[in-house]
Amino acid sequence: MKILIVDDEAPIKDYIAHCIRESGADYEIVGSAASGVAALRIMEQQPADLVLADITMPRMDGIELLTQIRSRWPQATVVMLTCHDDFSFARSAMQRGAADYILKSEIEPHTMRDLLGRVVERRKREHPEQIVSQRISFAKFLDQVLEDPAADLLDRDTVRAHLMGYMLHDYFVCLFRYNKAVLDGLALANFPWIRRQWTLPLENGGIFVLVDFVCGMSAGEQQRRLAEFSARVRACTDEPVGISTVYHDEAAFKRAALDARRDQSRAFYRGADKQPRADVNDVDKEAMYKQLFVYRNNAITALSVRDWPAFRDQMDGLFALAGERQVAVGRLKRLLCFIAEMAADSEQATTVLLAQIVSAAHLEELRELFREFSEKLEKSGQRYSENIEMAVAYIRKHFRDNITLQDVAGAAFLNTEYFSRRFKKEVGVNFSEYLLTLRMQEAQRLLRTTALRVSDIAEQVGIPNVSYFTSVFKKQFGTTPAESRKH
Incomplete structure (x- = not known):
């Protein structure tokens, strides 16, 4: 749980920080502020899960700060600190959404540990639906980002909204298919250089991991940690893993995601031997x-x-x-x-x-x-029912002729309407599409194996209209009859 301490007296802030550290490794102090205004600036940069705020401070007191936080970061928990053993202070704070309050005179390592434990339990009770809803929303946003061919720069406020107000600094993206061994490996790693990590499922069965570095790391150190993360993930799976380079701008969030997807794609095409191939040049x-x-x-x-x-x-x-x-x-x-x-x-x-x-x-x-x-x-042998087998045989024998649906239905001893439905269900295409397919295949064969003119070939396959024949052929094969013959 990430904690922000707000008090205008430096010795008290230091003592509260000491008590939090004594409470265990599950709690991280992300900042301290001497005023409500400074606290809001920190929250904009690094939203905290818990804010411990003094009620009486100059300029913006704790009650006003509480109101601002509840409005802008509703997922945050606020506990008020007071020197006054007066219920009116506590009542005013609780009415405005404070989760609890504690007298400064009662703060000791064991009372702080108890307080933090209560906050954790409260957050588990109050926020599961909100947390799940936020994760679902973020996952849907990621799917849209990865599939949208539009500009690769995003609005920073949009990214922050999906991160519940969090501001990315130095980050990278990792993509892989769901794999419990990988997820367990990352959970056990508990890298100390990760400031915040999101692990979310994608629509196609993939896993999206967004990692933000702790502040103050050099570029060289970031690259070493990125390599460490990559090695941990790839050691847990033989499937393709994609990892982006380090990005520093929230607006480039989509670029990072696409960078990771390209890296995953390169791993897919390298194959099981994992031999690198040169990147593909830009193509049409x-x-x-x-x-x-x-x-x-x-x-x-x-x-x-x-x-x-x-x-x-x-x-x-x-x-x-x-x-x-x-x-x-x-x-x-x-x-x-x-x-x-x-x-x-x-x-x-x-x-x-x-x-x-x-x-x-x-x-x-x-x-x-x-x-x-x-x-x-x-x-597997026969794929169609006996009547449809008869129809298929008739079509393959007479496709060069001017045959009709009625002709084929009669050859299959079925009425036309029932035959049409049955043929489409078993063969997968309707009669006219099947007939056209056979004619186009025969035309392609004749173009490659004979010197017949295109008009003669069109006549032989049962489509005497050369213009229509050319149009259908190009739609079927992507080239004109003349171009097909050249190849």
């Missing part, structure tokens, strides 16, 4: 993400027609691009989860696959996961 992110989505769409297309070699080719391309450009790990995993939801043939299999994607510690682990999964799908 829009083009990169566009290509990732092309791979994703092509993989889903291959799934829908059960073309397993094509599926594996697309996934290999996706992983190669992600590794080369070191795509943000969270974004990569969300993209893979989308594919997994399309790929898994049962709710249970989907749940398992999604959990494996989220918990993967390295890129190679994800690559192997999808390779094994596609092999299982390929070996």
